[in-house]
Amino acid sequence: MTDEPSVPSDRDDSDGDGDDDADADELTLAQFHEASQREGRPVLTAGAVARTLERSHDEVSEQLDHLAERGDLERLSVSTDPVVWYPSELEDLTDKERVVVFPKRREIVVDRPDQFTRAQLAQFAHLEDGNGEQGYRYVVRPEDIWQAPHDSFEELARTMRQALGQRNEQLEEWVRSQWDRAHQFRLTTHEDGYTVLEAKSPEVMGNVARQKLDEEHVHAPISETEDWVREGAEAAIKRILYEAGYPVQDHRDLESGEELEIDLEVSLREYQQTWVDRFAEAGEGVFVGPPGSGKTVAAMGAMAHVGGETLVLVPSRDLARQWADTIQEYTSLGPHQIGQYHGGQKNVRPVTIATYQIAGMDRHRSLFDDREWGLVVFDECQHVPSDVYRRSTHLQSRHRLGLSASPIREDDRQKEIFTLVGPPIGTDWQALFDAGFVAEPELEIRYVPWGDDEQRNAYVSAEGREKYRIAAENRGKIDEIRYLLSAHPNSKALIFVDYLEQGRELAAALEAPFVSGETRHHERRRLFDEFRRNERDLLVISRVGDEGIDLPTADLAIVASGLGGSRRQGTQRAGRTMRPAGGALVYVLATRGTREEDFARRQLQHLGRKGMTVREQTVEPEREREDDEAADEQADAEAAERDSGDAAEGDVVDESEPETEPDR
Template structure:
């Protein structure tokens, strides 16, 4: 891990009247070396040197420590089992920064930490850095603070009063407001006290949100303003609990025919505790199967919202697959530009669900569960209209609930809190293959293109770098280097896609491709009849390509971090050996874009390498052999 300066924020450790081996390990951790003198230890513990020396002698006599005379100091002390210092799980807490550094944590510790902290980055060598944010505490899956406190102490193996005090204050904030249903059917906003109601809710909300006060702690909510109230108070630092008596839908009875993995069971259990949430996990982690299991447990008619017609078709095929569920074709309908069927399980596109002329069809049916697939889109103006479809249970699915604007929090206010699993745990358990990511810096095809870039500005510069003709040769080179790979080549520009497809003599699938031809190409790829496919942005989301084991990103580096996750994620499947190559034109802003786009993947535990392509020497010169995670790359 990167060494952190304490900046006046010393990691808290429990003190004891006599020295223990654990305390000695803690002091070694602080000093950054496995050997200490008695004077160093005395200063660290703020105890008399004589008393510390006596304790060291006692630990030496018991065999826990060994002593060694050296030339520069009279005696240094070190653990008898020195390897224990490097192999044992170590947790260091910085309360003021609300930061937790963990060295070689086991999966239990990581599972506990993810219940109240966010994994910021890893170093690829067993080091993890977590940060406790307000939203992490608000979304903790516990009914009482005492239960959350037990989880914190289990994860940290001790009490950290300063951190616990801050977490408790955030816990209290998350339980100040709730939405309930009045006996007469309308919605009420309740405050925990008259003070918080007057000083927060009535200062932040206006007549577009509420009609009038009912009491000192209750306001009558305008119909349809619930989502706006939740969003407004969330942004003010007060998440709202949604306890409305929403529709549970007509019964839906079927059986799931596949067994859930342990983490999927945990996802479903956590969702059912609150009735809302977002399953967050890498592609290949089984979010769709977990969602179907949730449908089975909820047992009410279900509406699934998706961003594309292709994804609607894939959902329908999965739901009626006899190896997956006992649902039949008459139980599942699709509602989009191609088909318009309302069934006990209906899959619709966000665009259709948000249109006024179709809305009544969805409003008139009571849904026990609404599933928002690829829910990172929900805050956008086009998609958010679908969120008026409220039900007792709201479930989102996303590999990357990231947005480049400031509206990411809306995903969780409109749908529910994130429910996920440490990505690296999935890699270690073999549920998902960790792809190898490599940024390759490609030279200009010739001076003419380099000069054109130098004289251009703005968007034109970005396009020239993205469409550097040298990338066509690089794609050809990479495919030749992996002759047996099933490859996807991603582009942002139609002209570039056509050029690469023509050079490779392979199909190009874009938004212009007719749906029938699109389905034919995807089926050919799935069934090993097509080894290479060039894709425009239509391939970033909503297309399931489970057999891909090589991805080449030829352009698109100005896109979002979410796009980087989606494209890299096309190789994250249980089969190993997946590779992702990101091409960036050397000496352009694409270099920065490549780092930015993959940086958050490094924080999830993936390793990102950098390679400079040298055409003059018919070989590749290594610019940087390996970056221990994209988190080490400067944005």
């Protein structure tokens, strides 16, 4: 079934004027616009207009002539095709903002939105695509409404009307139902200090909460609409009700532990201030913004707001050092107030930065318990390892802030992040790119770790060209590609390989067709056509012998191999290697610590000089591990735990690194 767009809002009302006195049967320019929006094209044949408006072909042809005589439409005859029509003011129209709502799909397509509209849209919708040609496509998902930063539905409805330029009953009705869902339950703090789960009505308490929760979570009912929550069960309750489609509003009095005066020595940008304000209102949340958008600096704003001792959890030691430097640079805190806690040093101070690695270990549990942290910051929180997740559920009583450069994914991590850390707080990324705060990358080189030791060892003992092939075929790239595809869920993607074997392996792993020199011509054409018509969104393509092929355009291109090694390498090749499908966002994968990495670095400098925006990103092994040493440490700890059980954990001796006493 098709989703009829609602009557478009045209802020300049260009299609309304002058038609009021038209004859009832006469085709108006406004109706032509309506037809073209339903068809999704500005240029229409008479047949298309007749079909869309449910009129006869002859009648419509006559009326189109009439409109052309009035100068409202232009006709264009193409020798082999039927005559097409388009509005005379098409040129002007392209400068105007147009908003089309598809209420059933809950999609909003906006042409040339201004900053204001985009800011409004970002409050209740999620930007799916922002490619200049088709305008911007927003989707309103339940969680966008659950997390909308408004105090009442009326406020949210006002934002929607401002953004859409009109009222859309059908969409508003759906939004209201989602809003209501998200306001059925809340957690509060009783004056005696314990937590209470409150429901809006006895029905929802009985039919939802009391069905889903048991004595593990609640002690006893207090009233028809209130339950007394067991200490430590808050996160579980939030997760269970979220999964049942009823996100819980968290209105507990948050503990802030020891006070710590923190002054910011930088002024926040407007959007950073908005993030901090939204965090301050909710006491929790995740700042979601592209790399370099200032999440770390905004986190200092959140620290200053809380004014309490802070624990920062980060994925690697390098990041811990960077955080320590940044905190010193941008706040009034001095080195004696900032501690790092990881394989290298173990200092617990009013602001402590620890790695997830350490935080996940039982014997370092004191990190969480030593101080009453007022705020816990989870950096790169889409990768919070599950052991840290388990251990930090009791942090539910403190302020929590997550930072993430990846749009939060639609898998179950979303639930974990929502319940562990808080709802996403973001800004329309395109607005940040447009405003020049962040450069939209044209190309990103990602240094990927080895997928398994077998390949790593083979690389070490191989020679010459063989080394290139092994690095190129690194199986770690499969996971990386999966990750990139999931981070861009609505993009059409092409994956390029230089080795047939790798192409076949990838195609099998991703369940996508593999197009190579061996693919018959008509089959190749069929696959490319399907890709062009949006019937497919993923192809793996070998470029061996395919220099001249006419590739379909894609939103995303991933170059899985093709860096260096071959006789034809050189600058010219590199340009083509790295920019295989015009206009697409390109990721080039290079295996860490191999010749691919060197080659990529060299080309990066070259492309950078040519004015391209290039970004480098190092992928952590398995995304969560800190480094080999820390991984060994973890393995030791796990083995020790297995051998001796929890009781002996205090006796585990860390042989790889002498344990420094936490300084308190």
